[in-house]
Every structure is written in C-alpha cells, then in structure tokens.
Amino acid sequence: MKHEDNKEAPGNEPIAYRARIRDYYLALGYERPYVWASYDEVPFVRLVKPLEQCRVAIVTTAALYQPDAGDQGPGATYNGAAKFFKVYEMGTAQVPDLRISHIAYDRQHTAATDQNSWFPLTALNAFASNGLVGEVAPVFFGLPTNRSHRITCEVDCPELVRRALAANADACVLVPNCPVCHQSVSIAARQLESAGIASVVLGCAKDIVEHVGVPRFVFSDFPLGNAAGKPHNVQSQQDTLRLALQLLADAPAPRCTVQSAQQWSASADWKLDYSNADKLTQQELATRRREFDLQKQRARSNKPQT
Secondary structure: OOOHHHOOOOOOOOOOHHHHHHHHHHHHOOOOOOOOOOOOOOOOOOOOOOHHHOEEEEEEOOEEOOOOOOOOOOOOOOOHHHOOOOOEEEEOOOOOOEEOOOOOOOOOOOOOOOHHHOOOHHHHHHHHHOOOOOEEOOEEEEOOOOOOHHHHHHHHHHHHHHHHHHOOOOEEEEEOOOHHHHHHHHHHHHHHHHOOOEEEEEEOOHHHHHHHOOOEEEEOOOOOOOOOOOOOOHHHHHHHHHHHHHHHHHOOOOOEEEEOOOOOOOOOHHHHOOOOHHHOOHHHHHHHHHHHHHHHHHHHHHOOOO
C-alpha cells in the first residue's frame, strides 16, 4: 500500500525518509514498519568556554577497514560482514581508513570515494590550526548503527559518553550516514548533552533527526553519505563544518536546525531514487528482499554473543 507522503516531487523539500523507508520495507514484504525514536524534551548545554579554547571530538558511524570482511571500497554493495557492534575509539594523530560499505548510504548518487565527506577530521584539523577551535580531541569515536532503541540508549550511548568524558571533550561533532545512523547519533547527542558535553549533528536526513529531537543540527540536502560535505570538495567540507562549529557556539536553545545553502546538483531528481518502491518492479523488489535477508544473516553471524 502506498501513502501520499511518499509522493513528494523533487525540489526544495527534503526527502521524507521515514515515510519512504516505511513504504519500501512494506513493499519488500516486511509487515511491521519500523518505529523511530522520538522525544518531547531535548537536553541542552552551552559551551563551557569559548570555541577557540574547546577540545572537539568527532563521533562517526563509519567502520574501520577490515581486510578480511570483503569488499568495502568505493561503490561496494551493502556489506553486512563489515558491520561493527561496539563503540570504539582511535587516535586522531593520523587519518584512519574508514569505510561505509556496512550501511545504507545512497549508492546510486554517491560512491564513497572520499571519506572527508563523512569524516571531517581533515577540516577539523585545519580549523584547530587556524584557531577557530582550541584543539582536536586525541581520539575519535565510532558509534554502532543499531536498530534497537534499547541497546542504543542503554549500551552504546552510555559507553560513548563515558569515553568522551574520559577524553575531556568539550564538544562533539556527530556524523551519521544511513537513516538508522541518523537516529543513533541523535540519541547519542541527547545523552552527551545530559552529561554536560555540547553536541552538533551533521546530517542529510532532516526528518529523522528532528523527529528524535536534538540540541543542534546542521542539515545538508545531499544524498546520504555526504553529511560532512561534497566529496573531493575541500571548500564544501570546510563550509559545512564551519556551520557546525558556529552553531555549537551560537545556538540559543535546543532543536536548533541550520540548513546549509549548498546544493548537491542543479537538478533535484536524485531525491526520487533512494529506497523508492514506486520505481522498482516486483522482480527487483524480490531480489532486494533476498539480498537484504542475506546481508542481515551475515551481520548476525559476526555479532558478538552476549
């Protein structure tokens, strides 16, 4: 069954991801639509010191490259074997090799060829060098993409907060890639704020982030996987992060959204394609159902037993 709010024409309106994904999975044959997290109250803390004195950390849903986990390179198909299931941290003295093959970014309109478009360490280092921020935290954090609200709220986010506090982070920039990633980092932003750490989400799924409810949000109307700026475009990446840092310093209250003025392309037709069941044949839907079930099984086989 189709719903009218899945009929949006391309243009200035962002993709309604929750409605689009609901219809897509119903068309695949899954009977229970996913219930997205949503909160009425949003915690909010101001920076405890000027931005130019703050230590800023990055939170990402990207995965460290795993040589034995199959194809994770640019354009790789969805790879459940490359998923990770626990919060991790890694030093920022060198740029890590991060991949997003394990999540549902927009593979039709972007190819994951530049990790700077989903992991803004290079831009943050540049701003630390010129004094816009005090320093880059010595570690960054990886947050799992978890569909379970309970595990995200009770396991993953408390562990992230513990690590961010241990790193003496004054603020965190959180960068999701897939739809569920946007929910996970939004919940994380809420818990960071409750612990006294200011946060800002960079994202491309406006309806999901605002449905959860976050303190600060910089929305880029780009295909999923480019929340930190256009690939191979340093100016775009720096402009996106600059918006986020300014919002960290200047947001007057929670639920503060700033939309980037950047456009992905002259045409907005790309917005019609992501998980759009109306554009797929029954055979294509059946093939996608089989592939999705296979990748879920691969991911489960790699999940640590608890």
